[in-house]
Amino acid sequence: MKRLAIFLAMLTAAPAAAQVDAVIDDHILPGYAAFSETAAGLRDTAVRDCGSDALRPAWNETFDAWLGVSHLTFGPVEQDGRSVAVAFWPDERGATPRALTALIGDQDRIIDDPQGAAELSVAARGLHALEYLLYDDRFAGSGAYGCALMRALTADLAALAEQIDDAWRSGYARTLRTAGAPDNTVYLGEREARQALFTALTTGLEFTADQRLGRPMGTFERPRPTRAESWRSGRSQRNVILSLQALSGLARELTDAATPQTDAAFARAIGLAERLGDPALAGVAEPSGRLRVEVVQQAVRAARDAVLEEIGPSLGVSAGFNSADGD
C-alpha cells in the first residue's frame, strides 16, 4: 500500500505546476472576487440603511464568501494583518466587545476619517465586530454614532477585501505561478508553491476541527457554547459546513491523482456537519449534543489524516509551519 502510494507519487509529481494554476484560477481568484463583491454590497447597503434588518442578509453573504477563502493564510491576506482585521477570532479575552464599548462610550470621531477605521484595533474591525453590532443587544441602541460606526466598519471591510483581491490579481498570483523562477524571491522552488497550498489545506482542516468545533466543545465536564464562532448570529454550524466545502474544493484542485480516501473522508465530514441540526452549536451543553459535535470533529480530523497521507505524498510535500503553532 505504502509502495503503491510512493509509486503514484512518482507518476504525479511532474505536472503539479498545472495544479497550482488550477488552484489559482478556479479556487483562489474567484474566492477573493466573491468576497470583495459581497463586502462591497454590504458597504453599499449600509450607506442606504444602517439598520440591522437591512444589514444582516448582506453581512451573512459576506461571511459566506469569506469562508470560501478563510483558509488561505498566506500572501496578501497575511500582509498588514489583513486576515486578522477581516476576522478577529477567537477572541480569548473579550477584546471585541471591550473595544466597541470604548469607541461608542467615547463617541470616538476617528471613524469620520475615511482611513480612520483602518487605524482601529483589529478587535473593533471586521466580520466579528459587525456581528456584535448587528446581533448583540448591548449595541442595539447605539444611535447615530452606531450608524456611523456601522458605515465605517463595512467600508473598511470592503476596502480590505478589495485590497486583497487586487493584490492577488495584480501580482501575487504571478508570484505563486512562477515559483522557482530566477527572479522569484518568495518561492525559491516550484515545490514551495505546492507546499504553501498544501499547508493551507491541512491548517484549514485543523482550524475547523480545533477551533470552530473544539472551542465550544470545551471539556466533557465544562462545555463552552458561547465560545462557538459567531454563535450570536446562529451561523456556527454553517461556518463549519462552508469551510469544509471550500477545503474540499481546494483538495480537488490540488492534485490530479485519484484521492478516494480524501474524497470519502470529506463527503462523510460534510454530511455529518449538514445533519447536525445545531445552528449555534449550543447543543454542546448537553452530553448527547456534545457527542454529535465530537463525531463531526473526528470526521474532520479523519479528513486531515487522509489529506496528509494521500495528497501530501502525491505532491511530494509535507505541511509547513502555520500560525496556530505555539499555544
Added chain:
Amino acid sequence: MRLLTATTASCILTATMTLAAEPREVLDTYADIAEAGYADSLTAAHRLQDAVAAFLQEPSPEGLDAARAAWRDARVPYMQTEVFRFGNAIVDDWEGRVNAWPLDEGLIDYVDPSYGGATDANDYAALNVVANPVFTLSGRKIDATEITPALLRDVLQEADGVEANVATGYHAIEFLLWGQDLNGTAAGAGDRPWTDFSTGEACTNGNCDRRAAYLRVATGLLIEDLGYMASAWASDGAARETLLGDETKGISAILTGMGSLSYGELAGERMKLGVLLNDPEEEHDCFSDNTHASHYYDGLGIRNVYAGRYTRPDGTVVSGPSLSDLVAAADPETDARLRAELDASVAALEAIRNAADQGMAYDMMLGRGNAEGEALIMGAVEALVTQTRSIERAVAALDLGGIAVEGSDSLDDPNAVFQ
C-alpha cells in the same frame, strides 16, 4: 522522484558522518545547551528567591528594586530556553507552570476598577485570592486560609479550565513585584508600592501577609519546576533520553521548535497581534515593561540551537557540532540563507531592545498611531516569518518528512473510527 530525493539525502547524511557533524553529535549539543540553559535559569531563580526573602524579611524600596532586578536577570537564560518548548512534548506539557501568559491578574490580587470583574470567558478573572481566604470555585468551597504550593498549583492554576487563570510562574511573580501597568501605551511600568508587603500598620492595600506568602510560595514553586526541567536534560534525564531515542525525530524536534517559536508564537501571538490590537496588555512582560528583553532572548535562543552555541550568563560558552553543520552538508545554500536570516531577526529584535532602552517601551510601540514603534515591531515580525520559510527549507533539505504524521485509525482501520 521522492525515492530519488530520499536516497540522495541519505547518501549525504552517510557521507557527512565522517566529514562533518553526525546527527547524534548534533543532538548531544542541543541537549547540552538545554541542560545549561535550564541550569542557568535555576541558578537565576535561586538569586530571585534570595532577593525576595531579603525584601520580605525587611521591606524597603531598595529591597523591592533588588527583587525586580533579580526577576529581570532570571528572564535572560529562561527566554533562551523557550525554543526547546515546541518539539519536545515534555517541555511543552510543563511550560504552562512557569511561563503561562496572558493572565487575568485579578485572580491573584487587587486590581484597578478599570480592569472590570468577571468576563464572559472567565468567571474568576477578579477572584483576588490575596484578599479572600475562603471562596467558591467551580461549585467547590475552597479554604485558602493558608497559601500553599498545592493551592497555587492544583487549585488556582488554570482554575475552571481557563488558561488565563495563571497562578504560578514568572508572570504571577512579575505581577506581585510590579503590579498593574496603568499607563496604557504611555510611558511607565507597573508601580506597586513596596509597602504592599509591609507588616502591621504600614501595610498598604490590605492583606500584606497573604501577599508576601503568595510571593514566597510562587518563587519556591518556580525553583521546584525549573529544577525538574534541568534534571530532565541532564544525562539519563527523560527529555534527553527521548530526544536521543530517535535521531530523525530528534533533528525534526529542533527544527519544529525553531519554526513554531519563530512563526506562530513569537511573530504571531506575541508580536503581530499586539500591534494589530493596539493593546498594551498584549505585551509579554506587561507589568515590568521587560518585553523588549524577553523577545530578544527568545530570538537569540532560536539562533543558539541552530548554531550549536550558547553563551551562559557567566560568559562561558557551550558549543559543539551543530544543526547548521548538518544542513550545510546537505544544502549549503539553505544553510547560508538561514544563518543570515537568523542574524537578521536577532538584529531586528535588538533594534527593539535598543529603542526600549532609550525610552520607547514596548507598550508605547503598540500605541495607535506610533508609526516608528509599529515599524520596529513589524520589522522583527517580517524577519521571523522570513526565517520560518528557510527552516522549512532545512526540513526539506534533510528530508525529514516535515511534521510527524501519526498512524491514522481512519485509514488503517475504518472500523476503529469513532462512530
